[in-house]
Amino acid sequence: MKTPVLPPRTIERLSEYRRSLLEYLAGGKPYIFSHELAALHHYTPEQVRRDIMLIGYSSFQRKGYDVKKLIRRIAGILDTPRGINVAVVGFGNLGHAITNYFRGKRSKLNIIASFDNDPGKVGKVTLGVVCYPVQQLHEIIREKRISIAVLTVPPEAAREITARLVYAGIRGILNYTSVPLQVPENVFVESYDFITFLEKAAYFVKLSGER
Amino acid sequence: MKTPVLPPRTIERLSEYRRSLLEYLAGGKPYIFSHELAALHHYTPEQVRRDIMLIGYSSFQRKGYDVKKLIRRIAGILDTPRGINVAVVGFGNLGHAITNYFRGKRSKLNIIASFDNDPGKVGKVTLGVVCYPVQQLHEIIREKRISIAVLTVPPEAAREITARLVYAGIRGILNYTSVPLQVPENVFVESYDFITFLEKAAYFVKLSGER
DNA sequence: TAGATTGTTAATCGATTAACAATC
DNA sequence: TAGATTGTTAATCGATTAACAATC
Numbered sequence: 001m002k003t004p005v006l007p008p009r010t011i012e013r014l015s016e017y018r019r020s021l022l023e024y025l026a027g028g029k030p031y032i033f034s035h036e037l038a039a040l041h042h043y044t045p046e047q048v049r050r051d052i053m054l055i056g057y058s059s060f061q062r063k064g065y066d067v068k069k070l071i072r073r074i075a076g077i078l079d080t081p082r083g084i085n086v087a088v089v090g091f092g093n094l095g096h097a098i099t100n101y102f103r104g105k106r107s108k109l110n111i112i113a114s115f116d117n118d119p120g121k122v123g124k125v126t127l128g129v130v131c132y133p134v135q136q137l138h139e140i141i142r143e144k145r146i147s148i149a150v151l152t153v154p155p156e157a158a159r160e161i162t163a164r165l166v167y168a169g170i171r172g173i174l175n176y177t178s179v180p181l182q183v184p185e186n187v188f189v190e191s192y193d194f195i196t197f198l199e200k201a202a203y204f205v206k207l208s209g210e211r
Numbered sequence: 212m213k214t215p216v217l218p219p220r221t222i223e224r225l226s227e228y229r230r231s232l233l234e235y236l237a238g239g240k241p242y243i244f245s246h247e248l249a250a251l252h253h254y255t256p257e258q259v260r261r262d263i264m265l266i267g268y269s270s271f272q273r274k275g276y277d278v279k280k281l282i283r284r285i286a287g288i289l290d291t292p293r294g295i296n297v298a299v300v301g302f303g304n305l306g307h308a309i310t311n312y313f314r315g316k317r318s319k320l321n322i323i324a325s326f327d328n329d330p331g332k333v334g335k336v337t338l339g340v341v342c343y344p345v346q347q348l349h350e351i352i353r354e355k356r357i358s359i360a361v362l363t364v365p366p367e368a369a370r371e372i373t374a375r376l377v378y379a380g381i382r383g384i385l386n387y388t389s390v391p392l393q394v395p396e397n398v399f400v401e402s403y404d405f406i407t408f409l410e411k412a413a414y415f416v417k418l419s420g421e422r
Numbered sequence: 423t424a425g426a427t428t429g430t431t432a433a434t435c436g437a438t439t440a441a442c443a444a445t446c
Numbered sequence: 447t448a449g450a451t452t453g454t455t456a457a458t459c460g461a462t463t464a465a466c467a468a469t470c
Binding site: 150172186 | 214227252289297303304305312317320359382385401403405407409411412416417418419421
Binding site for chain 1: 450
């Protein structure tokens with residue numbers, strides 16, 4: 001079964017929808033209207049309907065969407081049957097925080113390794129994740145079939161580690177360093193820069209203060 | 212002097228440009244071509260030129276842009292003369308990580324307080340930032356004129372803390388919890404969800420593996 | 423000068439919103 | 447039925463890319 005090509009923004013929203021649908025389901029209601037799902041995220045009902053249209057799902061008799069089936073359909077889009085293995089590279093505060101976010105959240109995304117240079121961390125199991133020395137990057141990534149790396153190393157190490165990740169066959173990198181990364185085009189990279197985010201917020205706060 | 216209204220994506224890039232321009236300047240070169248600046252971030256030269264056009268800056272004699280002047284112009288857009296005070300709300304791993312990112316980086320964005328419930332943290336100074344009990348949220352935010360909050364509390368606390376931040380007069384929130392926030396429209400909010408980001412990467416990795 | 427670079431407008435691409443017929 | 451809701455197309459909005467005259 002081929003995964004449909006969907007707009008990136010739709011993918012993000014599907015991830016968000018799924019989480020609130022799981023919560024909603026726990027509340028005991030089996031159906032949800034587009035305007036209800038929209039309200040949970042402050043999106044418009046049209047947006048929600050369009051996203052759901054794009055994944056080819058249909059509601060039953062305008063009684064709202066069947067929550068369980070919708071969750072299953074979203075899982076069909078986002079999840080890989082066998083799951084995807086993830087490594088956190090650089091196991092400092094941020095690496096810990098992100099690992100912690102995932103504790104028992106998504107069975108299909110498994111953070112199964114972390115890497116660090118600190119001898120005090122290497123060899124230990126933290127939050128259920130084994131910490132390996134960075135020297136073993138290549139070996140462990142291949143062995144454990146890790147396809148996504150969360151990059152949280154110090155900026156001066158970012159480029160070298162990225163080259164090694166790519167060489168080891170990594171398929172996706174979430175870049176939390178402030179360094180722009182150079183990778184082959186078949187590797188997915190997205191960068192999340194705390195300083196840029198904060199400067200952006202500051203700009204809009206400044207702007208709104210002037211008007 | 213009024214701050215020009217610029218597209219959000221341009222603001223993000225200006226923040227990125229500034230950082231690489233500062234580095235570039237340290238390398239001793241006083242001028243930079245649009246294609247050089249573009250290459251540093253894997254943008255196109257047209258994109259860079261358009262952004263620079265939007266901030267009303269002009270190069271001198273097609274010798275490239277005067278790096279110092281360009282930095283100054285970007286600062287005029289992004290920075291507030293008196294600086295902006297920032298608080299980290301929830302001083303766990305993520306709060307520490309973000310605070311650490313800022314150590315001595317931007318003189319105009321000052322993380323001057325953190326809040327937590329843990330008595331082991333309250334009252335201590337970590338990374339140069341005093342940790343206050345959450346009960347003092349309102350008082351400290353008003354007193355210290357804090358206008359931006361970095362929200363890194365556990366999800367179950369997110370809504371209540373947000374309401375209190377808004378009531379205390381906060382102007383911008385960077386939401387690192389997975390909870391969608393409800394705020395008045397004059398408050399800037401942007402949400403950064405680690406799970407969504409990772410699921411998005413997983414989707415595109417899955418997709419590229421099928422083709 | 424010739425070649426490289428810039429500033430800017432027009433064209434394109436992508437995402438959101440509006441509109442509305444069809445359905446229950 | 448009447449009212450609410452859906453699925454989908456068309457219109458709009460926003461951002462990027464292409465194109466190119468002007469400049470040095």
